[in-house]
Amino acid sequence: MKLSELLPHLLHSFSSESDLVRAIEEISHKFTKERESIGDYLNDPRLVSAYAAFYLTTNMPKLEAVTQWLNTEEREALKGFDLIDVGAGPGTFSLAWRELFGTKSAMIETSKLMREQAVKFYQGLYQEEALFKPELLGEKKILLFGHSLNEMGVEAGLEYIKKYNPEKIWLLEPGTKQSFALALSLRKKLIDLHWKVRFPCLSQGECPMSQTDDWCHQYLNVRHDPEVERLTQLASRDRRHLPMTVMMFERDYQQRETHGRIVRVFPQTKFSHEWQICFQRNNELQLVRVEVPFRQFSKSQIKAVAAFLSGHEIQFEVLKELQEKLRIALHFDLIE
Numbered sequence: 001m002k003l004s005e006l007l008p009h010l011l012h013s014f015s016s017e018s019d020l021v022r023a024i025e026e027i028s029h030k031f032t033k034e035r036e037s038i039g040d041y042l043n044d045p046r047l048v049s050a051y052a053a054f055y056l057t058t059n060m061p062k063l064e065a066v067t068q069w070l071n072t073e074e075r076e077a078l079k080g081f082d083l084i085d086v087g088a089g090p091g092t093f094s095l096a097w098r099e100l101f102g103t104k105s106a107m108i109e110t111s112k113l114m115r116e117q118a119v120k121f122y123q124g125l126y127q128e129e130a131l132f133k134p135e136l137l138g139e140k141k142i143l144l145f146g147h148s149l150n151e152m153g154v155e156a157g158l159e160y161i162k163k164y165n166p167e168k169i170w171l172l173e174p175g176t177k178q179s180f181a182l183a184l185s186l187r188k189k190l191i192d193l194h195w196k197v198r199f200p201c202l203s204q205g206e207c208p209m210s211q212t213d214d215w216c217h218q219y220l221n222v223r224h225d226p227e228v229e230r231l232t233q234l235a236s237r238d239r240r241h242l243p244m245t246v247m248m249f250e251r252d253y254q255q256r257e258t259h260g261r262i263v264r265v266f267p268q269t270k271f272s273h274e275w276q277i278c279f280q281r282n283n284e285l286q287l288v289r290v291e292v293p294f295r296q297f298s299k300s301q302i303k304a305v306a307a308f309l310s311g312h313e314i315q316f317e318v319l320k321e322l323q324e325k326l327r328i329a330l331h332f333d334l335i336e
């Protein structure tokens with residue numbers, strides 16, 4: 001989404017670029033340093049507009065990026081789903097959904113100003129009414145929390161899930177320890193309600209990270225329009241390389257317990273990639289360090305594997321059990 005397309009439809013008009021950058025800095029400070037008064041920005045048209053100009057534009061590409069973790073068939077099937085966008089803000093993921101799949105989306109949003117901003121975007125950009133009633137959506141629905149579970153809490157999130165009965169649930173939260181704790185709590189409650197974890201876990205078992213000081217998160221590399229890129233530079237915020245806590249749940253899913261998920265990428269050695277992966281071993285999910293020798297790859301495979309980030313799913317076989325790690329070979333033809 002181009003910034004210049006959005007600017008005419010903001011609730012507040014900024015007097016200059018530096019005026020907008022100041023408001024972005026203010027809001028970003030609230031997100032990182034003033035968590036106790038985090039809700040304040042929701043009552044100020046200037047900050048809601050700054051949120052829309054900066055976070056809506058830089059969050060939108062995350063939707064397409066996370067679909068890359070699904071297989072081709074699953075991605076294709078998404079076109080048949082409508083979206084329930086919980087904590088929609090100015091419509092970030094509803095607009096992204098519309099751009100990507102063209103199907104409907106209904107927003108749930110408690111802030112009056114955010115709803116007004118979303119209405120203004122739908123009218124200005126598409127000459128359409130913004131939809132706030134999930135009851136009007138089709139049968140197949142994905143319910144998405146986009147950076148909102150950490151504001152509303154797990155119990156409020158669960159109430160929405162029970163009320164709207166979706167087929168899939170997606171959680172896209174910041175890649176922080178605090179968001180991971182929330183995600184784990186939601187995971188446990190959903191498993192108790194017979195949901196299956198589709199991403200990132202490869203079984204329903206207890207998360208091995210839950211017993212550590214570490215937290216499971218993924219990285220997304222996203223590209224922005226040059227105008228948006230300029231804004232991120234002026235505000236000194238890296239919005240290209242994004243740590244995220246992503247979880248996906250499905251009502252019915254056969255887990256791929258023979259696969260592994262990269263959860264950490266260590267610096268490579270002269271001979272191998274070094275990763276920490278999470279996979280089902282001895283009937284439980286385990287975190288294991290692996291080395292992946294380069295010599296097994298063709299030239300093009302080397303390039304592809306070097307681009308793997310935390311979050312990538314692999315199929316592999318163990319070549320050798322070393323003292324503190326496993327040496328593995330990837331089944332390359334099965335990697336999407």
Ligand SMILES: C[S@@+](CC[C@H](N)C(=O)[O-])C[C@H]1O[C@@H](n2cnc3c(N)ncnc32)[C@H](O)[C@@H]1O
Nearest residue numbers: 059087088089092109110111146147148151152
């Ligand atoms: C950080 S914004 C995220 C906006 C958008 N989803 C995005 O990712 O850019 C979080 C939003 O959640 C909304 N929110 C907080 N608690 C809520 C609740 N209980 N029900 C609905 N929305 C809520 C806030 O008003 C705010 O607009």
